[in-house]
Amino acid sequence: MRFRYECEGRSAGSILGASSTETNKTLPTVEIQGNLTHIKKVKITVSLVTKDIPHRPHPHSLVGKDCSDGICIVYLNPRTHQRHSFTNLGIQCVRRKELDAALEKRRKQKIDPFNTDHSKSIEDIDMNVVRLCFQCELERDNGEKSLLSPVVSNAIFDKKATTTSELKITRLNLEYGPCTGKTEIYLLCDKVQKDDIEIIFSRGSWEAKAEFAQTDVHRQIAIVFKSPPYQEQDITEKVEVNVFLRRLSDHMDSEPVKFTYLPHNPDPYEVNRKRKIKTDLKFNERCSISGKPEPAAEPVPQHFSYLPLEPPYIGPDPLQEGLLSTPSQPLEEIHYPNTLDFKQEDLLSIKFNSDEFQLICRTLSQNADDPLFSSLSMPIGLDQQMQPGYIFPDNPEQLPGDLELASNLSLTNMDQNYNVPLDNRPDMDFYNDVQFNHCFNQLTNGNHVTSLEGLPQDSTGPTSQGLSLIKTEAVQTHED
DNA sequence: ATCTTCCCTGC
DNA sequence: AGCAGGGAAGA
Secondary structure, three states: OOOEEHHHOOOOOOOOOOOOOOOOOOOOEEEOOOOOOOEEEEEEEEEEEOOOOOOOEOOOEEEEOOEEOOEEEEEEOOOOOOEEEOOOEEEEEOOHHHHHHHHHHHHHHOOOOOOOOOOOOOOOOOOOEEEEEEEEEEEEOOOOEEEEEEEEEEEEEOOOOOOOOOOOEEEEOOOEEEOOOOOEEEEEEOOOOOOOEEEEEEEOOEEEEOEOOHHHEEOOOEEEEEOOOOOOOOOOOOEEEEEEEEEOOOOEEOOOEEEEEEOOOOOOOOHHHHHHHHOOHHHHHHHHOOOOOOOOOOOOOOOEEEEOOOOOOOOOOOOOOOOOOOOOOOOOOOOOOOOOOEOHHHHHOEOOOHHHHHHHHHHHHHOOOOHHHHHHHHHHOEOOOOOEOEEEEOOHHHOOOOOOOOOHHHHHHHHHHOOOOHHHOOOHHHHHOOOHHHHHHHHOOOOOEOOOOOOOOOOOOHHHHHHHOOOEOOOOOOOO
């Protein structure tokens, strides 16, 4: 709890029980156990003592109900009350310069539960932590008095002092990063001491310290650090770990926040592999098949990883917001009355530019309920929320063709919203030059494309454009 | 950066 | 208005 100065002129709050919770508040409570038959009167004195043994009298004052001169005294009738709960106890701190006087006062009150001999040096008293000490004096029917051994509470820390306050991470600017570590992350936190704090990444029994210097702790409330590498470098799935603050002096940990390690791949966007495939003869043969559906010679894997999988992009619609330039020149419109029925060879002769790609994405996303479009969306490069994103196959070796799809927009979104480090950006020139017909070829598994039906034909605006933008253009063989 | 004092805000 | 809980200014 927060200790209050006398000058603040108010009650100092109420100390709660050790087992108190938000919904179930408890109070510091003592109970006298044993035979009380001949006990007439019970006096309980509560005072503050130092945290460590020997528990010396503490200069701070106990204030609140039944308190005076810094201590609390209650009398119980043992025949009816063996137990007492202390309500409204607060801790009033003395100023450092009044520390001596306060201790002198305790001495005069004869408060020294553990007979520590007050005269001992007072310089090393920790002003940020106290314990309650309960003393009990019994008075028998015959007037004889006796003392029970004193007991102490758990330590009570001053919430205000950075050396003992609760550690808390407010937020991280990044929640994702490669398992190789070294990602620079900004962390906002409650006040910490730069020489007494570390940042721990953990999962199960694995723990690693984030890397930072004392100078990376900004004004006690922010830390710029580098993520440690995850324990394994060959993960294939993302891994969620905990991040928390740890104070070295007392080994206190903060509540954790989540961080996700992403799999490492030396060629994360398969740029090199795809470039190679571009000139692959087999691929060209496949593409030359026309007309009838061909039995799939090899199964096309249906499993894809999304990078990133979450959180979904929930920003403004780029087209609507005017963030994306709409095609500068009207697209050549080819309207199909009901069904778009492309053949393989048609596809081969189609090339989309970046703007057109955006429109396709839009069209598909507006038909997201249609399972067919959903299935198209992946190869086209939309994430589960039908937002442009980037995908790559789980097992690139099994993939016969190329599935590269991206655009400036989707990559920009990704960088901003998904925390993909800029260093990991794919080769932009390459993606600007993507021939999307290859994509379509792939997603249709080498068969007829009959799947673009149902798009609105008669509405105006980008949607119908998205449909009609399919235009023909000579295929350029991609040269590396 | 810490220790004290002051004051704002929502019950 | 009074109070508890915080945040911030001042020393």
